[in-house]
Structures are given as structure tokens and as C-alpha cells.
Amino acid sequence: MQSKPPMLMPAEPFSKLERDAVYKAIHTRRDVRDQFLCDPIPEETLLRLLDAAHHAPSVGLMQPWNFIVIRDAQQRKNIWQAFSRANEEAASMFSGTRQIKYRSLKLEGILKAPINICVTSDRERGGEVVLGRTHNPDMDLYSAVCAVQNLWLAARAENIGVGWVSIFHDADLREILEIPAPVEIVAYLCIGYVDELYDRPELEAKGWSKRIALRDLIFEGKWQGRP
Amino acid sequence: MQSKPPMLMPAEPFSKLERDAVYKAIHTRRDVRDQFLCDPIPEETLLRLLDAAHHAPSVGLMQPWNFIVIRDAQQRKNIWQAFSRANEEAASMFSGTRQIKYRSLKLEGILKAPINICVTSDRERGGEVVLGRTHNPDMDLYSAVCAVQNLWLAARAENIGVGWVSIFHDADLREILEIPAPVEIVAYLCIGYVDELYDRPELEAKGWSKRIALRDLIFEGKWQGRP
Numbered sequence: 001m002q003s004k005p006p007m008l009m010p011a012e013p014f015s016k017l018e019r020d021a022v023y024k025a026i027h028t029r030r031d032v033r034d035q036f037l038c039d040p041i042p043e044e045t046l047l048r049l050l051d052a053a054h055h056a057p058s059v060g061l062m063q064p065w066n067f068i069v070i071r072d073a074q075q076r077k078n079i080w081q082a083f084s085r086a087n088e089e090a091a092s093m094f095s096g097t098r099q100i101k102y103r104s105l106k107l108e109g110i111l112k113a114p115i116n117i118c119v120t121s122d123r124e125r126g127g128e129v130v131l132g133r134t135h136n137p138d139m140d141l142y143s144a145v146c147a148v149q150n151l152w153l154a155a156r157a158e159n160i161g162v163g164w165v166s167i168f169h170d171a172d173l174r175e176i177l178e179i180p181a182p183v184e185i186v187a188y189l190c191i192g193y194v195d196e197l198y199d200r201p202e203l204e205a206k207g208w209s210k211r212i213a214l215r216d217l218i219f220e221g222k223w224q225g226r227p
Numbered sequence: 228m229q230s231k232p233p234m235l236m237p238a239e240p241f242s243k244l245e246r247d248a249v250y251k252a253i254h255t256r257r258d259v260r261d262q263f264l265c266d267p268i269p270e271e272t273l274l275r276l277l278d279a280a281h282h283a284p285s286v287g288l289m290q291p292w293n294f295i296v297i298r299d300a301q302q303r304k305n306i307w308q309a310f311s312r313a314n315e316e317a318a319s320m321f322s323g324t325r326q327i328k329y330r331s332l333k334l335e336g337i338l339k340a341p342i343n344i345c346v347t348s349d350r351e352r353g354g355e356v357v358l359g360r361t362h363n364p365d366m367d368l369y370s371a372v373c374a375v376q377n378l379w380l381a382a383r384a385e386n387i388g389v390g391w392v393s394i395f396h397d398a399d400l401r402e403i404l405e406i407p408a409p410v411e412i413v414a415y416l417c418i419g420y421v422d423e424l425y426d427r428p429e430l431e432a433k434g435w436s437k438r439i440a441l442r443d444l445i446f447e448g449k450w451q452g453r454p
Contacts, residue, residue, distance in 0.1 A: 007426045021245035022249055022252045022381060023381065026380070031284050061430040063439045071448070075448060102358065107358075120450075131329065131435065133393070136393050142369075142414075145373060159241065179450045197235070198235060200234075214278055217277075218293070219293060221295070223295060
């Protein structure tokens with residue numbers, strides 16, 4: 001059976017309202033740690049989010065991602081304990097008032113969010129040679145990150161919040177989720193409906209860090225020193 | 228001067244039309260290699276794209292990214308030559324009809340797109356300890372990838388195409404763009420207005436690779452074997 005011939009189509013333009021909606025998703029997206037509601041996410045909504053992730057760009061059309069959906073309370077408790085151990089180590093790396101501040105931050109919604117999703121990258125998918133990955137072997141990981149960001153923005157448009165938890169020992173998550181060696185864990189996401197969000201990134205709102213001015217991040221033609 | 232107190236606000240819902248617009252950007256976004264028009268991109272439009280990138284999530288609000296905007300024709304010619312050398316090596320890794328197919332694909336728009344942007348990650352930004360990066364030192368690279376995906380979707384909503392070129396020796400780009408050692412090159416993007424796009428990813432349309440069924444990529448509770 002032949003596949004359809006390659007087809008160039010007119011690029012469908014976006015109306016002002018449509019364009020603004022894309023920017024609204026980008027600018028009001030937050031890394032949610034505590035605002036999750038317990039309302040269940042319907043399966044068709046979850047599938048829309050995962051389909052959005054699946055339509056991310058991927059190197060050589062490798063589509064290296066898998067999505068492990070975690071709902072079981074006991075399993076999430078085990079994962080929370082793994083977070084908790086790692087977070088104690090992370091806290092101890094700050095000193096004085098910075099450590100006190102760190103400990104005051106809630107950094108995950110593992111138990112509160114009704115769904116957790118682990119996003120992985122299968123580094124052996126697509127065979128030994130993958131178009132576009134020869135000179136940068138990490139391009140498959142970057143593809144999986146693009147999938148996360150697609151999911152995150154689609155979720156915002158569904159009034160669903162997402163939080164990315166990175167405070168784990170890889171080996172702990174790998175053991176709990178039975179992830180084999182050639183598969184890399186890229187992201188662990190907490191997902192649930194929200195009715196409130198911070199007006200700025202939470203770490204900015206809580207004085208942990210500041211927004212850098214965009215103009216200090218743009219260079220013309222070549223690198224021009226640190227901002 | 229005190230910063231504003233942390234502020235939780237009602238999460239602004241998306242209308243059906245707004246939600247559909249976000250999915251439209253996600254589903255019609257393409258990795259553009261050849262459809263670039265020569266129309267210049269107005270500075271205010273470029274700044275909207277870069278501001279979208281700058282509003283990506285970043286580990287510990289590190290904002291590790293910089294955006295090197297490359298317009299000069301001679302500089303783009305140098306970069307194209309670096310691509311061309313790397314692409315010859317990449318082609319030689321395929322054999323027989325696969326190599327012929329590979330050589331028939333156009334994989335970059337470095338000279339055709341009016342603007343190129345190199346997205347970097349400054350691994351030393353934010354000091355020695357960055358919240359959330361202790362257990363996964365690559366989280367800053369992943370943040371920069373999220374910025375790329377934000378820019379890519381915003382560009383789609385502006386009828387601007389983006390192509391990610393990964394076929395380079397890191398050292399070549401680093402030399403041409405004078406990028407210092409602690410800064411990692413994450414992505415090299417070709418950017419320009421488009422009036423036509425493929426109806427599917429170009430590598431799928433041209434028979435290089437196939438779309439994997441979403442259901443084969445979703446696992447419940449734990450890893451469950453390869454698709």
C-alpha cells in the first residue's frame with residue numbers, strides 16, 4: 001500500500017484572537033505545586049494532552065517518548081518518599097536564611113494531583129543511526145522535553161495545571177516504575193485541574209529569584225558577554 | 228523597595244475557540260526546511276517570539292537561555308558550510324537506498340530563512356546550587372529546550388516557520404559564534420515567514436519514517452515493554 005504523496009498546503013493563518021490565545025497559554029502557564037483540585041481528569045481530556053505531547057517535534061521523527069500514567073495512591077506515596085529523601089539532600093546544600101526559605105517552598109504535588117505522568121525517552125528507538133542525532137546524541141532527550149512543553153501548554157488551555165518535579169534520584173524512580181536501562185527518565189509531571197494560579201512564576205512571587213530583562217538575553221551575531 | 232506579595236489569582240479559563248487555537252498551533256507546527264519566504268520579520272514580532280521563549284519554565288527560575296540572532300549573510304554562509312561538512316558525515320552513516328533518500332532531503336534553511344537564532348544555556352547562571360538541578364544537572368538544558376518549543380508555537384501563530392538544525396559539530400558553531408565554554412549550545416533555529424506547510428511532518432510525508440500510534444506509547448502505572 002502506498003502512502004499519500006507529500007503534500008504542501010497553504011499555511012492556515014491565525015486570527016488575532018487565535019494568536020492571542022497561544023500567547024495567553026504561554027504567558028499564564030505556571031509550574032503548579034499546590035493548587036491542584038481533586039476533580040478527576042476525564043480520559044478523553046488526558047488523551048488530548050498526550051496527543052499534544054505526541055505531536056512535538058522529534059529528531060528524525062524518532063518519537064522517542066513514552067508516557068507512564070500513575071494514579072495508584074500507594075505508588076504515588078512511594079514516589080513521594082523518594083522525592084522526600086532527595087529533597088532533604090537538596091535542602092542541605094543551601095545555608096542560613098536561604099535554607100529556611102528553601103524549606104518553606106512546596107516543590108511538588110505528587111500526592112495532591114490526581115494524575116502523575118513520567119515522560120521517558122527510549123534512546124534505542126529508530127535504530128542505531130537516527131537522522132539529526134549523529135552530532136548531538138542528546139537530541140532525543142530534547143525531543144521528549146518538547147513533548148512535555150506541548151503537554152504543559154495544552155493543559156493550560158484545558159484549565160489543568162502541571163508541575164515538573166526534578167528532585168529525585170534517577171535510580172529510585174527507575175526502580176519504582178520498572179524503567180529499563182536504555183530508556184531515560186526525562187520528566188516527572190503532576191497534573192490536575194486548577195482554579196487558581198500565581199500571577200507570576202511562584203519562585204518569583206515568593207522572592208526566591210527574579211525575572212531577567214529580555215533585552216539582556218538577546219545578542220546580535222555572536223556571544224557578547226554574560227548578562 | 229519591597230516586591231509585590233505573592234498573589235494567587237483565579238486561573239483565567241480558555242474559551243472553546245481559544246483552546247482550539249492552542250491545539251491548532253500544536254498540531255500544525257512543522258519543522259520547516261525549505262518553505263521560508265524572504266519577507267523580513269519586524270523587530271516587534273521577533274521580540275514577541277523571544278519573549279514567548281523567555282516565559283518558558285526554567286529550573287529554579289534559572290532562565291539559563293540566551294538568544295543569538297544571526298542575520299549577516301557571510302556569517303550564515305560560514306554556518307552553512309559547517310552544516311554541510313557535518314551533513315556529509317551524517318549521510319555516509321546510511322547505506323544503499325537509505326543514503327540516496329537521505330541525500331534527497333533538504334534538512335536546513337540556514338541561507339533561505341532571513342533570521343537564524345542560536346539558543347544557548349549558561350550552565351553557571353544562578354550560582355553553584357540551583358533549586359531543582361541538584362539531582363539532574365541537565366535540567367538547565369531542558370529549560371532551554373522548553374524555551375525553543377514556546378518560540379516555535381508562538382511562531383506558528385504568527386505564520387512564521389521554524390526549523391531546528393542539529394547537524395553540526397558543536398566546536399564549529401561555538402567558534403563561529405564565539406560561545407564560551409560554560410555555555411552549552413542547545414538549538415540552532417532557522418526562522419522566516421511561510422505560506423505553505425506540509426500536511427504532516429515532512430519526514431512522514433516523504434516516507435522517511437512513520438507516526439507511531441499514541442496508544443502504543445502510553446503505559447499505566449509502570450513501564451510495560453517496548454512498542
